[in-house]
Amino acid sequence: MTEFAIHAEALDKRIGQTQALDGFYLKVHQGEVHGLLGPNGAGKSTTIRILLGIMKKDDGPLTVLGQDPWHDAVTLHERIAYVPDDVHLWKKLTGGETIDLLGKLRGGIDPDKRDELIQRFNLDPTKKNGTYSRGNRQKVAIIAAFASNVDLYLLDEPTTGLDPLMVAQLRDCIREARNEGATVLLSSHIFADVEALCDRITIIKDGQRVESGTLDELRHLTRTTITTKTQHPTEALADLEGIHAFELHDDKARFEVEPQHLNDALEHLTQLGVETITSHPPTLEDLFMRHYETHEPETEEPA
Numbered sequence: 026m027t028e029f030a031i032h033a034e035a036l037d038k039r040i041g042q043t044q045a046l047d048g049f050y051l052k053v054h055q056g057e058v059h060g061l062l063g064p065n066g067a068g069k070s071t072t073i074r075i076l077l078g079i080m081k082k083d084d085g086p087l088t089v090l091g092q093d094p095w096h097d098a099v100t101l102h103e104r105i106a107y108v109p110d111d112v113h114l115w116k117k118l119t120g121g122e123t124i125d126l127l128g129k130l131r132g133g134i135d136p137d138k139r140d141e142l143i144q145r146f147n148l149d150p151t152k153k154n155g156t157y158s159r160g161n162r163q164k165v166a167i168i169a170a171f172a173s174n175v176d177l178y179l180l181d182e183p184t185t186g187l188d189p190l191m192v193a194q195l196r197d198c199i200r201e202a203r204n205e206g207a208t209v210l211l212s213s214h215i216f217a218d219v220e221a222l223c224d225r226i227t228i229i230k231d232g233q234r235v236e237s238g239t240l241d242e243l244r245h246l247t248r249t250t251i252t253t254k255t256q257h258p259t260e261a262l263a264d265l266e267g268i269h270a271f272e273l274h275d276d277k278a279r280f281e282v283e284p285q286h287l288n289d290a291l292e293h294l295t296q297l298g299v300e301t302i303t304s305h306p307p308t309l310e311d312l313f314m315r316h317y318e319t320h321e322p323e324t325e326e327p328a
Contacts, residue, residue, distance in 0.1 A: 029088075030055050030177055030208035031076060036085035038071055038232075045071040046232040048085070053210055053225075058203050060223035061212040062313060068232040069212040070110070073181045076210070077107060090176055103131055106170035110182030112162040114154035120165045121150030127169035139172035145194050160186035171198045178202055178209045184218060196222055220309040228313060240309060247307035247315055248281035251290070256298030265290060277301075 031053035038046040046068050053059040061069050074080035076089050078098030087094065092101055114123050121143075128134025143150055146164045154162065163186045170178060178199070184192050199209055199222055213219050219226060226243060228235040236243055248269060253259070259278040263271035267286025272279045282290045294302065307315075 028055065029053060031059075031089055031210060033072075033076075033087045034085055036072070036075070036087060037083045038075060038080070039083055040071070044232055046075075046082075049229065049232055050234045050237070051227055052237070053208060055208055056203065056206050057224040058199060058209040058211060058222050060219035060226040061210060061229060062214065062216075062219050062226055062309075063229040064214050067229045069229060070181055071232075072229075073107075073179050073210070073212055076179060077105070078102075104176045105179060106131060106173050106175045106177070107179045108163075108166045108170050108181065108183040110185045112159075112166045114157070114162055114165060116153065116155035118154055119151055120148055120154060120157065120161070123154060123165050124150065124169040124172065127166075128173050131173040131175055133174055134169075134172050135174060139168065142168040142172055142198070146191060158186070160188065160191070163187055164191065167195060167198070171202065176207055178207060179212075180209065181212045182214070183211070184213070184215060192218070216308065216310040216313065226309070240312075243312050244284075244306055247312050248283050249287055249304055249306055250279070250281050251294075251302065251304045252277060252279045253294055253302040254278075254300045255294060256300060259294075259297060262290065262293060265293060 029052050031051055033049065033051040036046050036049040036051070037044075049068065049072065051061070051072065061072065063069050071080065075082050075087070076094055078094035078101065081095050089101060090104055094101055114120075118126070124139060124143075125134060128139070146168055148161060148164045148168065154165070157165070163183070167183060170180075180199075183195060187195065196218070199211070202209055203224075211219065211222060220240065223240070225237065225239050227237040254277045259273065262268055262278060262280060265286070266289070267283040268290060269281040269283070270279075280290075
């Protein structure tokens with residue numbers, strides 16, 4: 026067994042006049058939930074289509090579960106479950122028939138797990154697909170995926186059309202799959218989903234990798250926000266090294282501080298007589314927006 030369920034290096038793909046992927050790197054470890062984060066048009070869906078073998082890459086080494094997704098698509102699809110962001114189903118089949126059919130195309134389906142998931146997602150499997158709402162069509166794809174015995178789940182914006190209760194059920198399914206040893210690639214632009222679920226994250230911009238790592242690793246690249254009220258004036262804080270976006274509102278100061286200068290800032294605040302203080306680390310959204318607005322994409326594999 027290889028270390029990586031997905032290993033792509035310098036992946037290129039041009040679609041018409043658009044360079045959809047431009048030297049894109051993606052390494053997904055076996056048994057992890059990996060978030061592929063970026064806005065619409067960044068290259069997420071193109072990446073997943075190439076991983077599925079339904080679109081051919083132009084260049085760059087790529088393996089999925091140790092195989093070539095283009096040449097070994099038939100055998101790989103028995104080990105992969107896919108949930109797209111906009112599910113289209115055979116209108117004359119029922120939801121239950123569709124779940125069973127999709128399961129047969131993979132490594133088989135667990136009937137008990139299928140029935141449990143139908144209950145959890147509150148789906149009527151006797152209805153025709155043509156009568157389903159978008160959310161119910163999404164449920165059919167999700168149930169078919171997680172009732173299958175596969176090694177890799179490729180989820181492309183899977184929460185589309187789901188209400189908050191169903192999103193919570195999907196999150197539980199993803200955690201359960203990871204606990205059973207499966208690998209999950211979750212493509213999303215919804216920060217809460219990625220932040221709640223993912224062991225590692227790759228940020229993609231214009232078909233290139235911007236950053237990749239665990240959430241804690243990426244947070245080291247961003248700033249902590251502090252709001253405080255002190256006994257003495259805080260204006261001098263604005264001149265300290267590593268302090269950014271200093272604001273003073275009435276008797277409270279708010280600023281951002283780089284991780285390596287956090288201790289110095291706290292020591293300075295102590296000297297000013299802290300009355301109240303709150304701090305929060307950067308959220309995934311903070312991290313994403315800062316990188317997306319200011320960082321150049323990575324075009325080479327870091328040492």
